[in-house]
Amino acid sequence: MTRITDELVIRGNHIKNRIVMAPMVTFSFHGDDRSYYGKQHIEHYTKRAKGGAGLIILQATGVFGAVDSTGMWSADDVAALKQIVSNCHKYGTTVMIQLHCGNLDVNELSDAEIHSIQMNMKQAAIHVCEIGFNGVEYHFAHGFTLCKFLDASYNRRVDQYGGDSLNRARILTKILPEIRNNTHKSFIVGVRMGEYLPESSDGIEVARAFEKAGVDLLHISFGMQPPTNPVPEGFICSPITYSGCKIKKEVNIPVIAVNEIRTEEQVRFLIENDYVDFVAIGRGMLADPEFANHVINSEPVDTCSGCKRCFWFTDHTLCPAVKDK
Numbered sequence: 001m002t003r004i005t006d007e008l009v010i011r012g013n014h015i016k017n018r019i020v021m022a023p024m025v026t027f028s029f030h031g032d033d034r035s036y037y038g039k040q041h042i043e044h045y046t047k048r049a050k051g052g053a054g055l056i057i058l059q060a061t062g063v064f065g066a067v068d069s070t071g072m073w074s075a076d077d078v079a080a081l082k083q084i085v086s087n088c089h090k091y092g093t094t095v096m097i098q099l100h101c102g103n104l105d106v107n108e109l110s111d112a113e114i115h116s117i118q119m120n121m122k123q124a125a126i127h128v129c130e131i132g133f134n135g136v137e138y139h140f141a142h143g144f145t146l147c148k149f150l151d152a153s154y155n156r157r158v159d160q161y162g163g164d165s166l167n168r169a170r171i172l173t174k175i176l177p178e179i180r181n182n183t184h185k186s187f188i189v190g191v192r193m194g195e196y197l198p199e200s201s202d203g204i205e206v207a208r209a210f211e212k213a214g215v216d217l218l219h220i221s222f223g224m225q226p227p228t229n230p231v232p233e234g235f236i237c238s239p240i241t242y243s244g245c246k247i248k249k250e251v252n253i254p255v256i257a258v259n260e261i262r263t264e265e266q267v268r269f270l271i272e273n274d275y276v277d278f279v280a281i282g283r284g285m286l287a288d289p290e291f292a293n294h295v296i297n298s299e300p301v302d303t304c305s306g307c308k309r310c311f312w313f314t315d316h317t318l319c320p321a322v323k324d325k
C-alpha cells in the first residue's frame with residue numbers, strides 16, 4: 001500500500017510526501033516597494049513548507065516580460081522568489097512555480113504572437129531554473145489561453161497549433177526540447193490541465209501527447225468548464241478529483257488530483273488506494289498552513305469554511321480561518 005509519507009522521485013527531486021500545495025494567487029498581498037512578490041509571499045509559503053507540504057506550487061505567474069526581465073521577473077521579484085525557494089528547501093519541501101499566459105483568444109493569434117508567447121514561456125522557465133526552483137507547471141487549465149489551445153471545440157486553428165491532440169499541445173511540446181537544453185537535468189516540467197477537452201477522450205489523448213513529449217508531471221483540474229457528471233458510488237471526492245484518477249490510469253508519469261480535498265480520510269482514500277500519486281490542497285491549506293503535518297500525524301485539521309466566494313480572491317484578512325489579521 002502506498003503511504004502519504006512515501007517519497008516520490010521525479011527527475012532526481014525527492015518529494016518527501018504526497019501532499020502538494022495547489023497554486024493560488026494571493027490577490028490581496030503586495031510586494032515590497034517596486035515588486036509584485038515580497039515579504040507577505042515569503043511568509044505565506046514558508047509557513048506551508050514548515051507545515052509539511054511535500055511539494056509547493058507557487059501561484060500563477062505571468063510569463064510575459066520574461067524575455068526582457070520586466071514585470072514579475074524584475075530584480076526585486078527575483079530576490080523575493082529566491083528567498084521563498086531557499087526557505088522551502090530548508091524545510092525539505094520541493095518547490096515549483098506555475099506559469100500562465102493570460103487570457104487570449106487563441107483563434108486570433110498570429111504566427112508572430114504565438115512565437116512571442118513561446119519565447120516568454122521558455123525564458124520564464126529559464127529564469128525559474130536560475131532562481132533555484134525545482135520546476136515549473138504550465139497553466140493549461142481553467143479556460144485561460146493555454147487551455148483554449150487544448151480544447152478541441154474552442155481551438156479552430158488550421159495550422160500546426162490546431163486540429164489533432166498533438167497539434168493542440170504543440171504550443172508547449174515544440175519548445176520543450178529548448179527548455180530542456182537551457183535548464184538543468186533535474187528541472188521538472190509539469191502541466192495543469194483538465195480531462196474534458198471537451199470530451200474525456202480528448203483530455204486523455206492530450207495527456208498522452210504531453211507524456212510522449214517528455215512532460216514530467218500532470219496536475220488534473222478542469223478545462224474550459226468544471227465537469228458535473230456524477231462520480232462512481234463509494235468515491236468520496238468531487239468529479240474534478242475523479243478526473244485526476246481517470247487520467248492516472250492512462251499515463252505512466254505521476255499525476256496530481258485536486259479539488260475540495262479537505263480531510264485526512266479523503267487524502268488517505270486517494271493515496272492509499274493508488275487513485276493518484278499526489279493530492280493538491282488549495283483552500284484547505286490557506287485555512288490551515290499545517291494541513292500536511294496534521295494529516296500525516298492524524299491530528300485535527302483547521303477546516304476551510306467553504307465560503308461561497310473564497311475571501312482570498314479579494315481580501316484574505318476576511319477569511320474566517322486567518323488568525324494573524
Ligand SMILES: Cc1cc2nc3c(=O)[nH]c(=O)nc-3n(C[C@H](O)[C@H](O)[C@H](O)COP(=O)(O)O)c2cc1C
Pocket residue numbers: 022023024025026059060098139141142192221258259260261280281282283284310312313
Ligand atoms: C484564492 C485562489 C486563487 C487561485 N489561484 C489559482 C492559480 O493561480 N492557478 C490555478 O491553476 N488555480 C488557482 N486556484 C485554484 C486552486 O489551485 C484549486 O484548484 C481550487 O481552489 C480547488 O482546490 P481546493 O478545493 O482544494 O481549494 C485558485 C484558487 C483560489 C481559492
